[in-house]
Amino acid sequence: MFNKEDYKILRENMVEVQLKTRGIKDEKLLEVMGQIPRHLFVSEQQRSCAYEDFPLPIGEGQTISQPYMVALMTELLRLKEHEKVLEIGTGSGYQTAVLSKTAKEVYTVEKIESLALKAEEMFKELGYQNIKVKVGDGSEGWSEYAPYNGIIVTAGSPKIPEPLIKQLSENGRIVIPIGGPFSQDLILGEKIKGELITKTICGCTFVPLIGKHGWDK
Ligand code: SAH
Numbered sequence: 001m002f003n004k005e006d007y008k009i010l011r012e013n014m015v016e017v018q019l020k021t022r023g024i025k026d027e028k029l030l031e032v033m034g035q036i037p038r039h040l041f042v043s044e045q046q047r048s049c050a051y052e053d054f055p056l057p058i059g060e061g062q063t064i065s066q067p068y069m070v071a072l073m074t075e076l077l078r079l080k081e082h083e084k085v086l087e088i089g090t091g092s093g094y095q096t097a098v099l100s101k102t103a104k105e106v107y108t109v110e111k112i113e114s115l116a117l118k119a120e121e122m123f124k125e126l127g128y129q130n131i132k133v134k135v136g137d138g139s140e141g142w143s144e145y146a147p148y149n150g151i152i153v154t155a156g157s158p159k160i161p162e163p164l165i166k167q168l169s170e171n172g173r174i175v176i177p178i179g180g181p182f183s184q185d186l187i188l189g190e191k192i193k194g195e196l197i198t199k200t201i202c203g204c205t206f207v208p209l210i211g212k213h214g215w216d217k
Pocket of ligand 1: 063065090092093094096109111112136138139154207208209211212214
């Protein structure tokens with residue numbers, strides 16, 4: 001069993017070896033990921049692996065993303081402290097926690113109720129107060145609080161869901177894995193003069209986005 005100090009050392013090591021050496025430069029983001037207790041977002045059996053360089057199962061057939069992927073996607077969003085971000089696929093809530101420390105307000109949608117509830121409990125326990133969680137089909141976005149300066153989708157989709165493009169503000173950024181059910185390209189889109197300009201960042205592997213504007217099942 002590791003104690004708090006051990007986890008701190010593992011976390012600092014994760015930031016140095018997995019994030020900095022691979023080119024993550026955002027100082028604030030590196031600081032945030034050096035502080036958030038990622039091990040609390042996985043089951044007790046997985047805790048000792050929480051800071052390793054791979055995704056981990058979180059139950060219900062879903063996974064918590066690899067730390068580097070969380071860092072890369074967050075950096076691509078270029079969030080400012082006063083901005084609003086929408087996340088689709090709360091999962092463990094770890095990515096949500098990183099967003100909550102880099103933006104003003106975080107809205108997150110998760111399809112599986114048990115995961116959403118567990119994540120919400122952890123946000124309360126850790127005192128994150130700028131996160132709103134909804135259970136539902138995130139491929140439809142969350143129109144009530146739109147527009148968003150950033151949208152991050154942590155599940156793979158065959159195409160960029162139209163409602164998400166609509167709910168992105170002018171100069172807003174969206175990061176989303178697009179492709180087949182087993183592997184995708186990480187796409188960065190930016191809304192410029194009402195039009196979404198996209199570019200491909202790298203290959204990636206996410207669980208499928210299941211919903212009206214994603215996969216059927
Ligand atoms: N960011 C999360 C990733 C979890 S995996 C983490 O690091 O823990 C992706 C999540 O997307 C899963 O929890 C899955 O249930 C959820 N998901 C899939 N389709 C969805 C949809 N249409 N709306 C909301 N969530 C969805």
